[in-house]
Amino acid sequence: MSKEKNWKEISLAAVPSKSSVSFLTGDWKTYMPNHALEKCVKCLTCAILCPEGAIRFNPEHGQVEFNFSFCKGCGICANECPAKAIAMKIPEEEE
Amino acid sequence: MNGDEAIAYAVKQCDVDVVAAYPITPQTIIVEKFSEYVANGEVQTEYVCTESEHSAITACLAAGAVGARTFTASASAGLALMHEMLFVTSGARVPVVLAVANRALSAPINIHGDQSDSMAERDSGWIHIYAENAQEAYDSIIQAFKIAEDVNVSLPIFIGVDGFTISHTLERVDTLTDADVREFVGERHYPTVLTHEGKTVPFKLDPANPLTMGPIALQNYYYEFKRQQEEAMKNAYKKIQEINNEYAKLSGRNYGNGLIDTYKLDDAEIAIVVIGSTAGTLKDIVDQLRTKNIKAGILRIRTFRPFPAEELKNALLNVKAIAVMDKSMSPGGLGAALFNEVRNALYDAKQRPIVVNYIFGLGGRDSSPSELHKIYDDLYRIAQSGQPEKTVTYFGLRE
Amino acid sequence: MSTQEWKFTAKDIIAKPDLFLPGHRACAGCGPATVLRLILKATRGPTIVTQATGCMEIVGSIYPYTSWALPWIHTAFENAAANASGIEAALKIMRKKGKIKDEHVDVIALAGDGGTYDIGLQALSGAVERGHDFLFILYDNEGYMNTGIQRSSSTPIGASTTTSPAGTAIPGKLEKKKPITEIMLAHDLEYAATATPYYWKDLITKVRKGLEVKGPAFLHVFAPCPRGWRSEPSKTMEYSKLAVESCVFPIWEAINGKRQLSTPSKVISLAPQKKKPVKAYLEGQGRFRHLFTPKNTHIVDEIQQATDERWQKLLQQCTSTNP
Numbered sequence: 001m002s003k004e005k006n007w008k009e010i011s012l013a014a015v016p017s018k019s020s021v022s023f024l025t026g027d028w029k030t031y032m033p034n035h036a037l038e039k040c041v042k043c044l045t046c047a048i049l050c051p052e053g054a055i056r057f058n059p060e061h062g063q064v065e066f067n068f069s070f071c072k073g074c075g076i077c078a079n080e081c082p083a084k085a086i087a088m089k090i091p092e093e094e095e
Numbered sequence: 096m097n098g099d100e101a102i103a104y105a106v107k108q109c110d111v112d113v114v115a116a117y118p119i120t121p122q123t124i125i126v127e128k129f130s131e132y133v134a135n136g137e138v139q140t141e142y143v144c145t146e147s148e149h150s151a152i153t154a155c156l157a158a159g160a161v162g163a164r165t166f167t168a169s170a171s172a173g174l175a176l177m178h179e180m181l182f183v184t185s186g187a188r189v190p191v192v193l194a195v196a197n198r199a200l201s202a203p204i205n206i207h208g209d210q211s212d213s214m215a216e217r218d219s220g221w222i223h224i225y226a227e228n229a230q231e232a233y234d235s236i237i238q239a240f241k242i243a244e245d246v247n248v249s250l251p252i253f254i255g256v257d258g259f260t261i262s263h264t265l266e267r268v269d270t271l272t273d274a275d276v277r278e279f280v281g282e283r284h285y286p287t288v289l290t291h292e293g294k295t296v297p298f299k300l301d302p303a304n305p306l307t308m309g310p311i312a313l314q315n316y317y318y319e320f321k322r323q324q325e326e327a328m329k330n331a332y333k334k335i336q337e338i339n340n341e342y343a344k345l346s347g348r349n350y351g352n353g354l355i356d357t358y359k360l361d362d363a364e365i366a367i368v369v370i371g372s373t374a375g376t377l378k379d380i381v382d383q384l385r386t387k388n389i390k391a392g393i394l395r396i397r398t399f400r401p402f403p404a405e406e407l408k409n410a411l412l413n414v415k416a417i418a419v420m421d422k423s424m425s426p427g428g429l430g431a432a433l434f435n436e437v438r439n440a441l442y443d444a445k446q447r448p449i450v451v452n453y454i455f456g457l458g459g460r461d462s463s464p465s466e467l468h469k470i471y472d473d474l475y476r477i478a479q480s481g482q483p484e485k486t487v488t489y490f491g492l493r494e
Numbered sequence: 495m496s497t498q499e500w501k502f503t504a505k506d507i508i509a510k511p512d513l514f515l516p517g518h519r520a521c522a523g524c525g526p527a528t529v530l531r532l533i534l535k536a537t538r539g540p541t542i543v544t545q546a547t548g549c550m551e552i553v554g555s556i557y558p559y560t561s562w563a564l565p566w567i568h569t570a571f572e573n574a575a576a577n578a579s580g581i582e583a584a585l586k587i588m589r590k591k592g593k594i595k596d597e598h599v600d601v602i603a604l605a606g607d608g609g610t611y612d613i614g615l616q617a618l619s620g621a622v623e624r625g626h627d628f629l630f631i632l633y634d635n636e637g638y639m640n641t642g643i644q645r646s647s648s649t650p651i652g653a654s655t656t657t658s659p660a661g662t663a664i665p666g667k668l669e670k671k672k673p674i675t676e677i678m679l680a681h682d683l684e685y686a687a688t689a690t691p692y693y694w695k696d697l698i699t700k701v702r703k704g705l706e707v708k709g710p711a712f713l714h715v716f717a718p719c720p721r722g723w724r725s726e727p728s729k730t731m732e733y734s735k736l737a738v739e740s741c742v743f744p745i746w747e748a749i750n751g752k753r754q755l756s757t758p759s760k761v762i763s764l765a766p767q768k769k770k771p772v773k774a775y776l777e778g779q780g781r782f783r784h785l786f787t788p789k790n791t792h793i794v795d796e797i798q799q800a801t802d803e804r805w806q807k808l809l810q811q812c813t814s815t816n817p
Binding site for chain 1: 504516520521558
Binding site: 004005006007010011012013014015016017018019 | 186187188249286288289290291292298306307308309310312315316319320322323326
């Protein structure tokens with residue numbers, strides 16, 4: 001509670017002062033998409049249907065990229081990938 | 096003109112951007128009259144004939160959120176249907192102006208005047224001002240925009256007028272020129288807020304400066320926003336008095352200090368505290384009593400929220416017996432809303448007067464001057480004996 | 495509506511920044527979350543969004559955070575269309591008076607099925623009758639998911655919800671889904687359509703068409719909810735496809751009352767052998783699990799029959815209004 005601002009410090013009428021892009025939801029996931037670049041046909045179906053907007057196309061690298069800070073591990077991308085380039089896996093624990 | 100027409104005329108002069116309303120007796124004349132102004136091109140206002148009062152207040156709130164000056168009117172069941180949105184509007188800090196032609200609530204259904212409708216909205220976070228007559232209704236609407244839209248207030252406000260007694264009764268009303276009203280009210284100003292983009296911008300929905308209005312605030316923040324509303328009410332307390340003075344300079348008319356309006360109260364030993372048009376009738380009775388050397392007075396509460404507790408306490412310092420007249424009921428409660436408030440405020444007084452409650456006028460039940468006279472007779476007896484007879488009296492009821 | 499149809503590619507859609515931002519708190523696999531992202535890809539300039547109370551309103555605006563990159567307002571549950579009325583009226587008059595920039599601003603009202611079919615229907619009907627220039631988008635997840643999966647008048651027959659539970663005496667919801675888009679069409683709308691997120695190109699195009707209409711437009715978007723439907727989060731888009739393939743939720747549009755099937759449904763009308771049985775759509779969803787017991791299989795047959803009848807009726811409507 002101590003970090004939260006008092007009533008004089010916050011904006012009028014609860015106007016939010018932060019974008020949710022600073023609220024990471026990546027740690028919600030159990031399964032992690034594993035993207036096989038060699039199979040990817042770059043159709044972007046995964047990026048379009050992702051509920052999080054966590055998949056992007058990087059024009060510099062010419063590749064589809066996952067933002068694991070937001071990915072909740074739902075597996076829609078894997079289910080919909082026409083090239084079967086994405087597999088959902090439980091990440092191995094890092095010691 | 097009658098009170099409703101006076102209100103519509105004031106709204107016309109205030110250059111309101113959006114009026115959204117749904118007709119209901121005894122408010123209907125306001126929206127009918129205003130529709131005429133729109134139909135004849137006399138106003139630059141978008142008039143939205145909503146399908147309910149809930150949508151009327153919602154549309155005003157949303158239009159206000161975009162930055163528009165907005166007005167609506169209602170009464171009774173209509174105000175009750177707005178109930179949810181009254182709280183949302185004050186919490187959203189959008190300065191909507193609402194005229195309430197006070198009317199009884201169902202059941203049984205009744206179209207006549209009492210204040211059950213607006214008293215039920217006591218805790219809605221709105222500024223509550225009640226007029227005594229059509230002239231004051233006109234003046235108060237003009238003041239209302241300036242109070243509500245003050246950047247340190249930014250709260251919705253309603254002006255209450257007694258149904259039929261004020262809304263439908265023809266009176267002489269002195270009006271200001273359009274130019275004077277425009278200058279007095281001015282353009283709407285906006286408080287500033289910090290957005291999620293890190294910008295400090297005017298508090299309104301503007302594609303150039305996106306901001307989010309009406310989010311969910313949970314246990315960690317909700318309370319803080321409610322405290323902000325209380326602060327806005329404190330600011331309104333000062334602002335209402337300032338604007339009352341400022342308006343007096345322009346019009347030559349003032350209503351007490353804007354919060355309370357007293358009549359022969361300075362040396363009074365007995366007094367009636369009341370809201371609305373009844374104060375006018377009581378003045379004649381007080382004048383009669385004064386000829387008999389009975390020191391009677393009146394304190395009319397003009398502003399019910401923010402409640403003028405300090406002013407009330409000071410004004411009633413030397414009064415021995417007080418009758419608080421309520422045009423509403425709180426079934427099962429110890430007296431009604433105004434009584435509760437007044438007796439509460441006087442609890443801290445050095446010399447606590449005797450305070451009793453008279454419930455009256457429900458469903459438009461008429462109270463004649465001779466009947467009202469009896470309240471002062473009761474107070475006189477109570478002041479003499481120093482003993483209250485009854486805490487709550489159902490005045491004018493067939494027992 | 496403009497005569498030239500807006501063309502775009504998957505790359506264009508991905509290149510356009512999200513206006514419903516990541517970091518929202520929707521469940522994993524949320525159908526409505528994809529719907530919101532995609533809808534906003536169709537915006538064509540300054541836009542104000544208003545949203546009814548509901549799960550998607552909550553997940554995107556938990557103070558002090560917001561997922562809304564454009565101006566957004568929520569006031570209550572039953573009044574998204576009334577909000578839109580007020581916004582549109584204010585924009586119109588303030589622009590006329592020179593109080594705001596002289597530019598057109600699109601107004602989008604969003605609501606779930608509760609805020610559209612049930613508590614929000616009055617405000618919606620009123621706003622449409624008054625002719626406000628706005629697009630109302632219904633994301634239909636067929637129940638009150640925000641409050642814990644209660645039935646709405648959009649919940650389909652047979653579905654088990656917490657207020658229409660599948661019990662030993664009553665096998666889930668007994669009443670059929672209210673035909674909301676028919677109700678809206680009866681208001682003489684210039685544009686009304688149905689869509690699902692799996693057919694994203696169709697969905698985005700329809701949003702743009704709805705925005706282009708000068709006056710009210712209505713878009714009904716089917717949005718599976720894995721939490722409420724007791725379905726696999728990964729299958730959300732699959733169900734939004736199966737619903738179309740089984741004709742449980744055909745996609746179509748009506749321009750000035752003239753109906754026509756959108757491509758995925760049109761394909762089925764031309765090649766009826768491609769139409770999947772409703773069983774394929776129903777059986778993976780936990781909310782219909784009880785229908786696959788010997789006692790209740792007749793309900794699956796009844797759903798199939800009702801679906802076929804609705805589909806036939808739609809085909810006739812498409813022929814009769816658009817010969």
